[in-house]
Amino acid sequence: MTEAETVAQKQDVAEKGKENGQKEGAPYRSMEGTLIKLRGVKKTYHRGSEAVKVLDGLDLDIPDGSYEALMGPSGSGKTTLLNLIAGLDRPSSGSVEVAGERLDSLGEGALAKWRSRTIGFIFQSYNLIPVLTALENVELPLLLTNLSSSERKKRAETALRVVGLEGRLSHYPKQLSGGQEQRVAIARALVNDPKLFVADEPTGDLDRQSADEILALLEKLNKEFKKTIVMVTHDPAAAERATIIRRLNKGMLE
Numbered sequence: 001m002t003e004a005e006t007v008a009q010k011q012d013v014a015e016k017g018k019e020n021g022q023k024e025g026a027p028y029r030s031m032e033g034t035l036i037k038l039r040g041v042k043k044t045y046h047r048g049s050e051a052v053k054v055l056d057g058l059d060l061d062i063p064d065g066s067y068e069a070l071m072g073p074s075g076s077g078k079t080t081l082l083n084l085i086a087g088l089d090r091p092s093s094g095s096v097e098v099a100g101e102r103l104d105s106l107g108e109g110a111l112a113k114w115r116s117r118t119i120g121f122i123f124q125s126y127n128l129i130p131v132l133t134a135l136e137n138v139e140l141p142l143l144l145t146n147l148s149s150s151e152r153k154k155r156a157e158t159a160l161r162v163v164g165l166e167g168r169l170s171h172y173p174k175q176l177s178g179g180q181e182q183r184v185a186i187a188r189a190l191v192n193d194p195k196l197f198v199a200d201e202p203t204g205d206l207d208r209q210s211a212d213e214i215l216a217l218l219e220k221l222n223k224e225f226k227k228t229i230v231m232v233t234h235d236p237a238a239a240e241r242a243t244i245i246r247r248l249n250k251g252m253l254e
Helices: 003-019 078-085 108-118 134-144 149-162 178-190 208-223
Strands: 034-047 050-063 067-071 093-098 119-123 196-200 228-232 244-249
Touching: 034 078, 034 228, 050 078, 050 228, 067 078, 067 208, 078 093, 078 196, 078 228, 108 119, 119 178, 134 149, 134 178, 149 178, 178 208, 196 208, 208 228
Parallel strands: 067 228, 067 244, 119 196, 196 228
Antiparallel strands: 034 050, 034 093
16 A cells, blocks of 8 residues: 555544544544444334424444443433433334344343343442442342352452442442442442443532542543443533543434
8 A cells, every 4th residue: 555545544534533423633443343333213202192202313333442422402312312222212213233232122021131231330320229338239230140149249349449449348328428439330330241331421410529530430441441331421521531422412413
């Protein structure tokens, strides 16, 4: 390949990166390793006789190993899109394929099993059980597996170590700060070693310092542990930590 052809190829790659919402200067990842693929997705809710269109024929490709932020005004369809990707909701029409599975074709039982082994959930509200310790909260998803008690405990301890809470195993949620509670929630999401993390406003209830610590942890999960992350946020500082920022407006990607 000549030097001119090489330069032209690099320019073409950069343009494709911009088309896919990738920030300038970030390495473009091709669609060959696509983890999430949506085609013609529509979602309509019904309020009595009124039909409310939330997503309108949306197409989306997210590469394996990507860290993406979804932004947009309230009511733009961000959380609905996240729920479709996570298998918590179904499209009115169109196809949703994640980690090789057509979610719109799975029955409820198969979908629940798929979620348990594929998705790690991180929410704005930490959803910890107050009467359980940090270790017990993290271990909770493993109770649905065939792992022994000792193996469950070992995995939960490892997950808490990853998020920097190895010294808080026996603490209850009320004994932790908001940032520490969110770290426990992330450890719980991590304990099953999912391929994909979906995060809905993960820093929404935190002060700036705690939020920055959580965002640094998400970056670590993406870069060191190669986890794909799709995050809904209204916070520009949070979105800037992602590799790709996508904006929704009136049910469509801009």
